[in-house]
Amino acid sequence: xxxxxxxxxxxxxxxxxxxxxxxxxxxxxxxxxxxxxxxxxxxxxxxxxxxxxxxxxxxxxxxxxxxxxxxxxxxxxxxxxxxxxxxxxxxxxxxxxxxxxxxxxxxxxxxxxxxxxxxxxxxxxxxxxxxxxxxxxxxxxxxxxxxxxxxxxxxxxxxxxxxxxxxxxxxxxxxxxxxxxxxxxxxxxxxxxxxxxxxxxxxxxxxxxxxxxxxxxxxxxxxxxxxxxxxxxxxxxxxxxxxxxxxxxxxxxxxxxxxxxxxxxxxxxxxxxxxxxxxxxxxxxxxxxxxxxxxxxxxxxxxxxxxxxxxxxxxxxxxxxxxxxxxxxxxxxxxxxxxxxxxxxxxxxxxxxxxxxxxxxxxxxxxxxxxxxxxxxxxxxxxxxxxxxxxxxxxxxxxxxxxxxxxxxxxxxxxxxxxxxxxxxxxxxxxxxxxxxxxxxxxxxxxxxxxxxxxxxx
Numbered sequence: 255x256x257x258x259x260x261x262x263x264x265x266x267x268x269x270x271x272x273x274x275x276x277x278x279x280x281x282x283x284x285x286x287x288x289x290x291x292x293x294x295x296x297x298x299x300x301x302x303x304x305x306x307x308x309x310x311x312x313x314x315x316x317x318x319x320x321x322x323x324x325x326x327x328x329x330x331x332x333x334x335x336x337x338x339x340x341x342x343x344x345x346x347x348x349x350x351x352x353x354x355x356x357x358x359x360x361x362x363x364x365x366x367x368x369x370x371x372x373x374x375x376x377x378x379x380x381x382x383x384x385x386x387x388x389x390x391x392x393x394x395x396x397x398x399x400x401x402x403x404x405x406x407x408x409x410x411x412x413x414x415x416x417x418x419x420x421x422x423x424x425x426x427x428x429x430x431x432x433x434x435x436x437x438x439x440x441x442x443x444x445x446x447x448x449x450x451x452x453x454x455x456x457x458x459x460x461x462x463x464x465x466x467x468x469x470x471x472x473x474x475x476x477x478x479x480x481x482x483x484x485x486x487x488x489x490x491x492x493x494x495x496x497x498x499x500x501x502x503x504x505x506x507x508x509x510x511x512x513x514x515x516x517x518x519x520x521x522x523x524x525x526x527x528x529x530x531x532x533x534x535x536x537x538x539x540x541x542x543x544x545x546x547x548x549x550x551x552x553x554x555x556x557x558x559x560x561x562x563x564x565x566x567x568x569x570x571x572x573x574x575x576x577x578x579x580x581x582x583x584x585x586x587x588x589x590x591x592x593x594x595x596x597x598x599x600x601x602x603x604x605x606x607x608x609x610x611x612x613x614x615x616x617x618x619x620x621x622x623x624x625x626x627x628x629x630x631x632x633x634x635x636x637x638x639x640x641x642x643x644x645x646x647x648x649x650x651x652x653x654x655x656x657x658x659x660x661x662x663x664x665x666x667x668x669x670x671x672x673x674x675x676x677x678x679x680x681x682x683x684x685x686x687x688x689x690x691x692x693x694x695x696x697x698x699x700x701x702x703x704x705x706x707x708x709x710x711x712x
Contacts, residue, residue: 381440532648599651669693
């Protein structure tokens with residue numbers, strides 16, 4: 255029996271010598287990763303040199319540029335393709351009949367080839383909180399194709415989950431190639447989320463805060479020290495700004511909404527009362543948010559309980575969607591619903607629009623269709639604000655704008671990011687109302703969940 259190989263001798267600083275044994279050669283990529291790791295991780299009890307600081311700065315700057323540029327191009331291409339399939343569905347609403355078959359096809363592909371990609375955005379958030387395994391590369395093409403064909407057939411889903419998954423999955427390729435782990439890998443994923451969100455919505459400042467706030471929402475143990483959070487915020491913001499600039503340079507437009515006049519909010523002219531009404535409406539948005547999450551969790555649980563074969567769940571869910579649309583007699587609540595959102599800012603619409611969008615989106619996503627939920631949440635919030643204009647003494651556009659971001663804040667419990675998003679989209683003139691609405695919605699959602707023990711995501 256051969257004796258085991260002796261352990262590697264210690265180096266001069268007391269650490270094991272991990273250099274390649276003589277007679278064996280490293281590949282060029284492996285040699286680069288080994289050198290980079292040695293530069294970024296100095297020996298214990300030694301002070302990092304200026305050269306190592308320079309190497310770290312150059313690496314993170316290059317990663318921010320690369321991730322931001324790729325995410326911006328992906329977002330532009332995705333927005334263009336999404337606009338094409340949405341127009342095709344608008345011209346051919348009969349495509350809705352193909353929703354069950356498309357659902358079965360997408361479900362089968364995910365069941366057969368998806369693997370860890372089946373968890374979607376939840377997998378991205380889980381890796382961001384506790385980095386363990388690389389995100390599968392197939393997550394990007396699968397979610398892109400799944401979302402596009404779902405919109406082609408009128409599925410009531412969003413788009414931000416697709417952008418985040420694509421950007422995060424491709425960003426994780428950089429961590430594998432560079433050999434980054436732990437905090438470094440989590441930071442790269444944060445950059446990917448920020449860049450994907452910013453490229454899609456054109457709100458880079460909100461995207462950078464969202465990537466930090468969302469994974470820690472509702473998880474007190476995830477609070478990070480300023481020493482680690484500030485660098486992550488800086489590189490995340492850099493990637494988001496680059497992604498937004500690249501996406502805008504391609505000429506692909508973002509949705510634009512006009513808020514209109516803003517009512518006084520100071521101590522005179524009834525301003526304090528207006529802020530009180532804003533808080534009341536924020537609480538209402540929190541109730542709508544928790545209702546959506548409960549309905550989504552209920553549909554998801556029912557489909558998993560009643561149907562054991564995953565591809566059959568979206569097939570059956572698509573059939574139920576067709577029946578509901580036939581009973582409603584309209585397709586206004588299918589797809590993204592951007593025209594209805596724009597209408598909600600300028601004129602009164604049907605008061606039940608937010609309710610039907612809640613049902614259709616939670617049903618579609620709960621059945622297993624692919625896509626995001628942020629744009630449907632914008633729809634729900636804007637139309638809820640439109641309906642609330644009948645009994646709240648605030649301007650129509652202001653209520654629609656508050657609902658636009660407050661319901662999103664209630665679902666994700668990210669009031670800071672949602673407030674910043676509202677300021678980037680509507681201007682800082684409405685900042686007091688947006689802040690109160692988002693924080694009231696997030697607080698109401700958190701309290702209701704704790705009191706009722708509602709089983710919802712996160």
